[in-house]
Amino acid sequence: MTTRPFGIPDYPLAETCPGEVRGARGLSLDELTLERVVAGEIAMEDLRITPQSLSRQAEISRAAGRPTLALNLERAAEMAALPQRVIMEIYELLRPGRAKSEAELISAAKLLRETYGTFKLADFLEEAAEVYRRRGLYMGRY
Amino acid sequence: MTTGANRWQRFADWDLRPLRLDRFAAEDPENGFSAFRGRNDPQASLAIEDGRVTVLDGVPEARFDMIDHYIARYHIDPSVAAEAMAIPAAELARMLVDMNVPRTELTRLAHGLSPARLAEAVANLSALEIAFAYGKMRARRTPGNQAHVTNAKDDPLQLAADAATAVAFGFDEIETTVRVSRNAWSNALACAVGSAVGRAGTLFQCSCEEAEELKIGMAGFTSYAETVSVYGTERAFIDGDDTPWSKAWLASAYASRGIKMRCTSGAASELLMGFHEAKSLLYLEARCLCLQRAIGVQGTQNGGIDGAPLAATMPGGVRELMAENLIAVWLDLECASGNDARPTESEIRVGAKILPYLISGSDLICSGFGSILKYDNSFNPSLLNGEELEDYLVLQRDFEADGGLVPVEETRVLELRRRAVDAVSAVLEELDLAAPEARMKESVVVASGSDDTDSFTPRQVALISEKISERGISMLDVVRALDRRGFADEARNLLFLLRLRVSGDYLQTSALIRQGRVMSAVNDPNDYAGPGTGYRMSEDRRRDIVGIRDVLDRAEVLRTEGTFAKAEGGRIRYREMGPAQTGDDPGEVVVGVSPGFGLKLFRTLAGHPLSAVLKEIKAGVEERGLRLRVVRLLHTADTSFLGLSAATLSGSGVGIGLQAKGTAVIHQRGRLPHNNLELFSNAPITSLDHYRRLGSNAASHALGELPDPVVVPTRGEALGSRHHARVALIYAIETSLTRDGAAPQEIEIEFMEAAE
Numbered sequence: 001m002t003t004r005p006f007g008i009p010d011y012p013l014a015e016t017c018p019g020e021v022r023g024a025r026g027l028s029l030d031e032l033t034l035e036r037v038v039a040g041e042i043a044m045e046d047l048r049i050t051p052q053s054l055s056r057q058a059e060i061s062r063a064a065g066r067p068t069l070a071l072n073l074e075r076a077a078e079m080a081a082l083p084q085r086v087i088m089e090i091y092e093l094l095r096p097g098r099a100k101s102e103a104e105l106i107s108a109a110k111l112l113r114e115t116y117g118t119f120k121l122a123d124f125l126e127e128a129a130e131v132y133r134r135r136g137l138y139m140g141r142y
Numbered sequence: 143m144t145t146g147a148n149r150w151q152r153f154a155d156w157d158l159r160p161l162r163l164d165r166f167a168a169e170d171p172e173n174g175f176s177a178f179r180g181r182n183d184p185q186a187s188l189a190i191e192d193g194r195v196t197v198l199d200g201v202p203e204a205r206f207d208m209i210d211h212y213i214a215r216y217h218i219d220p221s222v223a224a225e226a227m228a229i230p231a232a233e234l235a236r237m238l239v240d241m242n243v244p245r246t247e248l249t250r251l252a253h254g255l256s257p258a259r260l261a262e263a264v265a266n267l268s269a270l271e272i273a274f275a276y277g278k279m280r281a282r283r284t285p286g287n288q289a290h291v292t293n294a295k296d297d298p299l300q301l302a303a304d305a306a307t308a309v310a311f312g313f314d315e316i317e318t319t320v321r322v323s324r325n326a327w328s329n330a331l332a333c334a335v336g337s338a339v340g341r342a343g344t345l346f347q348c349s350c351e352e353a354e355e356l357k358i359g360m361a362g363f364t365s366y367a368e369t370v371s372v373y374g375t376e377r378a379f380i381d382g383d384d385t386p387w388s389k390a391w392l393a394s395a396y397a398s399r400g401i402k403m404r405c406t407s408g409a410a411s412e413l414l415m416g417f418h419e420a421k422s423l424l425y426l427e428a429r430c431l432c433l434q435r436a437i438g439v440q441g442t443q444n445g446g447i448d449g450a451p452l453a454a455t456m457p458g459g460v461r462e463l464m465a466e467n468l469i470a471v472w473l474d475l476e477c478a479s480g481n482d483a484r485p486t487e488s489e490i491r492v493g494a495k496i497l498p499y500l501i502s503g504s505d506l507i508c509s510g511f512g513s514i515l516k517y518d519n520s521f522n523p524s525l526l527n528g529e530e531l532e533d534y535l536v537l538q539r540d541f542e543a544d545g546g547l548v549p550v551e552e553t554r555v556l557e558l559r560r561r562a563v564d565a566v567s568a569v570l571e572e573l574d575l576a577a578p579e580a581r582m583k584e585s586v587v588v589a590s591g592s593d594d595t596d597s598f599t600p601r602q603v604a605l606i607s608e609k610i611s612e613r614g615i616s617m618l619d620v621v622r623a624l625d626r627r628g629f630a631d632e633a634r635n636l637l638f639l640l641r642l643r644v645s646g647d648y649l650q651t652s653a654l655i656r657q658g659r660v661m662s663a664v665n666d667p668n669d670y671a672g673p674g675t676g677y678r679m680s681e682d683r684r685r686d687i688v689g690i691r692d693v694l695d696r697a698e699v700l701r702t703e704g705t706f707a708k709a710e711g712g713r714i715r716y717r718e719m720g721p722a723q724t725g726d727d728p729g730e731v732v733v734g735v736s737p738g739f740g741l742k743l744f745r746t747l748a749g750h751p752l753s754a755v756l757k758e759i760k761a762g763v764e765e766r767g768l769r770l771r772v773v774r775l776l777h778t779a780d781t782s783f784l785g786l787s788a789a790t791l792s793g794s795g796v797g798i799g800l801q802a803k804g805t806a807v808i809h810q811r812g813r814l815p816h817n818n819l820e821l822f823s824n825a826p827i828t829s830l831d832h833y834r835r836l837g838s839n840a841a842s843h844a845l846g847e848l849p850d851p852v853v854v855p856t857r858g859e860a861l862g863s864r865h866h867a868r869v870a871l872i873y874a875i876e877t878s879l880t881r882d883g884a885a886p887q888e889i890e891i892e893f894m895e896a897a898e
Contacts (some may be wrong), residue, residue, distance in 0.1 A: 012647035049400035072438025076397035094388035096380045128387035
């Protein structure tokens with residue numbers, strides 16, 4: 001098993017390795033056919049990108065000289081495993097004045113780290129918590 | 143004449159032009175009205191200690207606001223900052239326009255440049271230099287375009303028909319929004335189905351409330367999002383109800399579901415929101431753009447956007463919109479380059495605004511070309527709209543520039559509109575959402591805009607939308623419904639879009655879909671390095687782009703003339719009488735007609751039958767008591783030489799030259815060819831009465847009088863644009879009939895009259 005990072009020659013993944021690109025329930029691109037959809041064998045979950053594909057895209061971004069896009073895709077790779085509800089709740093919490101104290105963001109970071117094992121996202125929230133405190137964002141706006 | 147006038151009338155004329163509806167603003171840097179030179183714009187500076195930014199554009203770390211912090215932490219790459227910041231702004235500007243400095247070198251350096259330095263550098267460039275640099279620096283090689291598809295009723299049938307239409311014209315992305323926010327689900331479903339008609343791969347978004355938009359994306363209806371706005375001042379950001387961290391969270395959230403996303407920022411949004419900090423439009427935009435790169439979005443919708451009309455009120459405002467777009471692509475972001483909100487009522491300003499983008503190309507030239515009529519645009523009218531789409535197609539053809547669109551045949555558009563309406567109707571029925579009636583469908587297929595449709599009411603749409611949302615209908619349900627009703631192609635095309643999100647290939651910078659394949663800055667990078675490099679249209683693409691409708695050619699001219707031949711045959715008879723002699727009758731005026739006159743060509747550019755023209759000239763000559771003799775000249779088709787040759791044959795020494803297209807001249811023996819007595823050069827507006835007076839004046843000259851010249855009044859019509867293609871083709875037919883040295887032929891004409 002090679003550990004070589006993905007690069008520009010591997011792109012687009014759908015063309016270079018369609019058999020390896022799989023949805024969240026394991027079906028490969030080749031298996032995501034209209035016939036299967038019509039037969040009711042495919043759900044939206046099958047059409048969800050996996051953390052692995054996002055990590056590979058992050059590697060390609062980095063190889064193409066786009067490290068910040070790579071970081072975003074790496075956060076997304078962690079988020080791919082999060083339930084939609086948690087994503088939306090934390091988004092709301094990050095908006096100005098939603099969290100009334102630094103502790104709320106810190107506790108969300110703890111949830112991300114301990115329950116979901118998404119460490120990059122947890123660090124990201126803690127960074128926000130510190131800046132929000134310094135800039136006085138823990139203040140109700142409506 | 144008005145007496146007592148004390149104002150030059152021209153100003154009153156100007157007052158009535160559409161331009162004067164535009165209100166312009168004075169430059170006022172104190173109050174944020176400055177494109178490039180805000181009162182508080184900082185000097186560029188950057189200090190780094192232990193790999194950490196401690197001063198950014200004059201602000202020490204302890205005083206960083208959220209935006210400074212985010213840019214310092216995520217945008218600035220300490221490993222290139224010292225090298226990049228050491229380059230003076232003027233030198234960076236020269237590198238931007240130097241084709242020998244590769245794009246990749248400039249994007250690498252941008253990772254170490256502060257917002258103020260980026261702004262200083264591009265501010266050095268003229269508008270022309272910005273356009274050139276933009277063409278070199280944009281991320282993807284192949285240009286693209288985006289359409290708005292909305293209507294005033296949120297009517298799903300029309301959304302589907304108009305989406306299919308936009309796809310046919312070649313738009314790579316389609317954006318819709320709502321008049322009534324609860325209609326979002328219905329609009330998304332309808333546009334998605336319409337966009338799948340004709341071909342696969344047009345990306346689609348539904349702009350609405352941030353959380354709702356993400357849900358619609360999760361249900362599979364949309365494939366990208368772009369209305370994630372960022373601002374250049376902290377207070378504006380907070381009033382926008384977000385922070386850099388919440389926006390970055392959203393960016394990752396979209397990517398985590400395999401949905402393409404770009405942020406939005408544009409000049410003057412901070413000014414509109416009341417928190418500009420007395421900084422220039424460009425400097426604040428430089429902050430926005432660095433922030434977007436820092437967040438890690440692949441791209442930006444940038445170039446004024448909703449603030450474009452305000453930016454355009456200021457001196458240099460339009461150059462600033464170009465400059466901010468240049469910063470966006472220098473930062474290696476996909477750029478959907480504005481050219482959406484209509485910044486003017488002046489069509490000249492519209493055309494001038496779009497041209498640099500059309501000729502330099504852009505990832506998405508418009509981030510919302512209004513493919514529908516102005517009043518149907520729920521975002522507000524765009525720079526260019528359904529009314530003007532053909533003007534844009536012609537601009538592409540004029541400049542041989544790929545603006546992302548292609549002409550489509552009228553019958554093809556109608557077929558696609560019908561197919562889209564049938565497809566979305568099938569889905570609405572199959573999913574038990576609504577039952578469109580035949581009259582509704584028919585009205586939509588042919589309608590130019592929603593004023594002409596007899597379709598769903600906004601209330602009915604709200605019910606459809608709520609059902610979609612409440613019942614948790616997903617795109618897969620739509621795919622199955624289409625397949626059940628025989629729309630297998632459309633079902634397959636929608637599934638194609640859903641499958642895109644599994645590989646995530648279109649999450650890379652500047653991705654769009656062409657011929658079923660993802661094309662992005664990774665596999666189609668802009669490699670411009672001077673003439674002959676970068677994007678060049680293929681022969682096939684050029685053929686498509688120049689193929690506008692209703693163009694003239696020689697066969698078309700002859701065919702049209704042929705339809706007049708028969709009617710003329712019933713009105714006049716020309717009899718060839720052999721070689722023409724020089725006359726000795728001082729009472730004659732000779733008219734010399736051109737070689738194709740009445741043989742191949744039968745009416746003037748004004749549409750008068752040639753028989754009627756001859757009849758009037760003859761009457762004009764005869765009313766002065768003289769006689770008209772007709773000769774056909776075969777050695778020339780030129781008006782002046784026709785006239786001079788006729789005059790030379792004329793007993794009175796006065797002749798008339800008359801081309802089949804109606805151009806005429808009165809000439810006199812002994813004059814120089816182009817020094818005639820009277821010229822009737824504006825054939826398209828020359829009336830039969832003018833020809834009668836021409837005959838009369840020719841007779842006057844023959845009688846030795848000096849008549850008042852006939853004036854054919856022009857109202858400033860662009861006669862050349864209307865007629866010159868036909869003129870050149872007709873004239874070529876005439877010249878092809880000439881023979882060097884051929885003798886003039888005497889012609890006897892007989893006017894035919896049918897019994898009443």
